[in-house]
Amino acid sequence: MYSGFKEQNNKHRMMWLQHGGDWIAGTSPEQWPDWFKKIEQLPLAIELIGIDDKTYGVIHADFPRFDWSELGELNDTELKQCIRGRDNFKNRSLHSVAGIDYLIHGHNVCNEELLLGYRFYIEAGAYLGNELIIKQI
Numbered sequence: 001m002y003s004g005f006k007e008q009n010n011k012h013r014m015m016w017l018q019h020g021g022d023w024i025a026g027t028s029p030e031q032w033p034d035w036f037k038k039i040e041q042l043p044l045a046i047e048l049i050g051i052d053d054k055t056y057g058v059i060h061a062d063f064p065r066f067d068w069s070e071l072g073e074l075n076d077t078e079l080k081q082c083i084r085g086r087d088n089f090k091n092r093s094l095h096s097v098a099g100i101d102y103l104i105h106g107h108n109v110c111n112e113e114l115l116l117g118y119r120f121y122i123e124a125g126a127y128l129g130n131e132l133i134i135k136q137i
Contacts, residue, residue, distance in 0.1 A: 056104055057103045062081045062088050084107070093117070110123065
């Protein structure tokens, strides 16, 4: 939504509209600046301690580095991978990341919770009408 509507990227706008974002057509464009401001304030990732005392990193699509402590050092290409990356998922990579016990990702659609190495993928494709995957940590 952000790049498609705030940055006027037509390719991203069309992709977003085709993947469940058509609800925005029923909203007033006057609302959008406030939404963009809120999006800009969101963290790229969050870190949680689970009931199992393990540390979980939650990041949308991917984490391209090999050490979680480098989260604040990502370049523009790597930041885009965090938001839109699919390579580790598509390749069924067991790519592990030091400094974190598990990573949890959405973005890449799977039928059920998928564990690849230390990465959980939990995106069932709600925009397709599929049930959400809830990961209790």
